[in-house]
Amino acid sequence: MGDGRLEVDAISKRYGDVVALRDTTFDVRAGELFGFVGSNGAGKTTTMRIALGVLAADSGAVRWDGSPVTLETRRHIGYMPEERGLYPKMKVGEQLVYLARLHGLSASAAQRSMTDWTERLGVATRRDDDVQNLSLGNQQRVQLAAALVHNPSILVLDEPFSGLDPIAVEVMSGVLLDKAAEGIPVVFSSHQLDLVERLCHRVGIIRGGQMVAVGTVDELSAGGATEMVVDAPHAPEGWANGLAGVTVRRREGARTVLELGQGADDQAVLAAALATGPVTEFSRRRQSLTELYRNVVNQEAS
């Protein structure tokens, strides 16, 4: 209670016979950047829409700071829908002020906030242009400004990085990290797993409407097998065979990639390697989110 967490608690949703979400549960802590990943149609957008009240869940609840999210709470959420949208024939500045006011800001506060955010996101010179006359990249920046202009206490962004150029990705990442540093929960979905791994404190993987993994990348990879890379130039073929809990994955020239099962002793591996001669590399390779994701999704599929 009162910890500023955004909790998604066992929400379910079906469209006719199609189950979109089944008891989806996760939470985003205050000050945390949470990455929400999953393939297309897995239920990311449906979850976010339910959190924003744009869609009604069949069961389950969304809570913020311990209480159910109401229309009043939603005014404190900054939202970037997957389907980008602004009034095409309305001026950038006017539009942002309007959206800020719809979220409860006074006219003067809305004006100030619009000025701040258009400057910060580099679209200050386009304030008097209609949105439809902006380049796609600038429209994305205005869209982000629309999610931030009312100084939200929660950020929910659906695919904020899609379609951004590298500079804009940096700007967006910076803004999200800053917002999390201010102590608000930030959740965003993305298909760019390396970006999610680099930015997010925790990730959630959704598959077929169910959360299949939630945690830090380290936590998620901890349970699984560990990969090791050993570079022993004089080691003969099959030097590592017979070591307990160790499987040889492949050989890359002089390097051998091994998989260590649960309880396997990496020191025994090192000893075996040294027995063949000099060892120039001996490293543990952490599973990347991409590999983790592939494993989780394949595991479920089989």
Add this chain to the structure above:
Amino acid sequence: MPEATRTFSSGEAVLLVAGREVRTKLRSKAYIITTVATVVLLIGFALVMKLVSGGSDATVGVTPQNAALAEPLKAVSSSIGQNVDTREVSEQDGRDQVADESVDALLVGQGDQLRVVVKKDIDENLRNALNVLAGQLALNQEIAQLGGDPAQVNATMAEAEVLVEPLEEPFPYDPQQLVLGIIAGILIYMSLQFTGQLVAQGVVEEKSSRVVELLLSTITPWQLMAGKVLGIGFVGFLQMAVIGGFGVAAALALGVLTIAVSTAVGTVVWLVVWYLLGFLMYSLLFAGLAALVSRQEDVGGVISPALMMVIAGYVVGISVLPTDPGNTLVGVLSIIPLFAPTLMPMRLAMGGVPWWEAALSVGLVVVLIPVLVWLAGRIYANAVMRSGARVKLTDALRTA
């Protein structure tokens, strides 16, 4: 549920949405142009009416020998509805004036035989007037020869007329009010069409640009729909008041309208009342229906059933009422809510509507509006987030 720090009432949300609609629509070129053009058109119409009614139908030159015929010619002409001016000129000047068309005809010759000089041919009405005058002169001559007094006979004849005894006292329709009724019908029809389509296009604009998802994350569908309808309704109301006000003021100032000022003002007030009722009724229908589609191209198709009702009422009214203002069928239709907004203001402007009919038609629409608010709100809320193919009406009515 705890109250958040910033409170924000439903009314404020509706007003914010309405405010945006008013600001953007008042700035739109289409709106400004239609308003100004209609005002100019009405004032122009009033000017034309003044020129037509003020001037004479024909000017006839009269030679000094025929000067005595000038007054009888005017009298005879006015008895057949012609307004003829006369001008005394010498025969030579008169012929010149006929040639340059500054007079339509020149009365020449002596006493009993009427002869006119015209440029090419004579206006049919003027010929009738002159024929009646010729007949009159011949008759006078005969009476004088029989020893009677032509002046006395004419006076007696003028008094003789048939007495009509109506079983039901008909309403004396004033031709000016008939014209007023037609104008009222055209205005309300134009305005309902214009504002109704603005509402429908506005709904689809939000849907097709996807901005609706962003809006609905902070306000309810109902607040969005109500704000839109109120905002555009106000814009249309402003237009109607400006057009009606300028039109009536111009007509009264130019002296084209000779009906009482109170009747003219009454027409404008009724026009505004019926515009508001009709707008609320139809724009709710339009908003609900428009929410079913996602592309501007589909708006026309989806709102056409509702639009047909507006058009049907207008067409029936404009084709029947001017010739038969007391038509029973139109009277019945004008009480049915779907047709009332176009037909009732026309009938009211023409006059002769029993008070209970006026009250009943207003009452029925007022009762219908809350039903439409509920119905349209439900369709809108269920359909506005479903983009892509057209949503079936039955699906939209079912609970989402």
